[in-house]
Amino acid sequence: MDVCPFVPIRNVDMDTCIQLAGEVGEIIAADYEIPIFLYERSASSPGRENLAVVRKGEFEGMKEKMLQAEWKPDFGPDQPHESAGVTAVGARMPLIAYNINLGTPDLEIANKIARRVRHGGGGLRYIKAMGVALQERNIVQVSMNMTDFTGSSLYQIMEMVKAEARRFGVNVVGSEIVGLAPLEALTNAAADYLQLEDFRLNQVIEARLLDPEE
Structure with missing residues (x-):
């Protein structure tokens, strides 16, 4: 699973990062047909805030995981990309x-x-x-x-x-x-x-x- 975080460092606030994460996630899904899960501050539900929970199953188990209604991606197809898998995109504080x-x-x-x-x-x-x-x-x-x-x-x-x-x-x-x-x-x-x-x-x-x- 690839991860794409947006982190407010200077002259930008968290709300802007949340907006950017959503926009970029939607673009990645549309252009590359990769399922996108929004995480951390961008999460669409509390169960997706923790990146470790989103990643659970990794590439091998993600296909079966996505068969569950609660793990429908925020953007993109309902099954992992054959080579790229899935991507988590979100706004978060500096780690x-x-x-x-x-x-x-x-x-x-x-x-x-x-x-x-x-x-x-x-x-x-x-x-x-x-x-x-x-x-x-x-x-x-x-x-x-x-x-x-x-x-x-x-x-x-x-x-x-x-x-x-x-x-x-x-x-x-x-x-x-x-x-x-x-x-x-x-x-x-x-x-x-x-x-x-x-x-x-x-x-x-x-x-x-x-x-x-x-």
Whole structure:
């Protein structure tokens, strides 16, 4: 399954991205006869918001999946393209890949913490998490994807993982952001930690210089 996300980064809002996703999805379906599923903020029903749910079955199982009435595509034919399969198109917030390392080689502890942290297990909203073994370092990590940093902050995630780790007598020994992250996500984490009141992004010198009219 190919995925085509529209992400508001600068000088564009989410509503515009939702509109673009719908228009592009319709064009792809018409021009290439590929079934299109709208996901995340563009989803036509709540069951299609989560990309993992849309992808379930992958290429091999998609034909049978699409026989179900609830999995009729938003645009295009009712069966996968012979070579291209199906495509998911949607508007979403910037995704942040954030991993927290634990001072233990016990993968089960990381998995238990991941289950408590992720939204599907009753944890923080917009968080997907799983345990991963870092065998070369003899430690494990809670590996997470943040699908909307405005709903749960980096600081909140760190504090929750720390609290859960303490229950197992384990310390957090570091963390990492994989790839890019929005400046606002980092300043939000700092503001939460420092308990800043009425803090705004344009109080950061570099941000103010980039947007002097803000």
